[in-house]
Amino acid sequence: xxxxxxxxxxxxxxxxxxxxxxxxxxxxxxxxxxxxxxxxxxxxxxxxxxxxxxxxxxxxxxxxxxx
Numbered sequence: 546x547x548x549x550x551x552x553x554x555x556x557x558x559x560x561x562x563x564x565x566x567x568x569x570x571x572x573x574x575x576x577x578x579x580x581x582x583x584x585x586x587x588x589x590x591x592x593x594x595x596x597x598x599x600x601x602x603x604x605x606x607x608x609x610x611x612x
Contacts, residue, residue, distance in 0.1 A: 569596070 562568050576584065581595075588598035 564597075565600075569600070 557563055584595045584598060588595045591598055591601075593601070
């Protein structure tokens with residue numbers, strides 16, 4: 546079982562990070578309708594929300610540039 550799967554099984558508590566070492570905060574971004582639809586479909590195929598889909602993509606980019 547991966548550490549990410551283990552973290553997902555934890556009970557969510559307000560103010561306590563679940564998937565990462567820091568809390569998520571709301572941020573606003575703007576997309577065209579076509580990109581938004583693609584993000585929604587891609588996230589659904591991945592079994593995640595759009596926010597988590599983008600988070601994972603961004604973290605993979607960080608790892609690529611720092612690892």
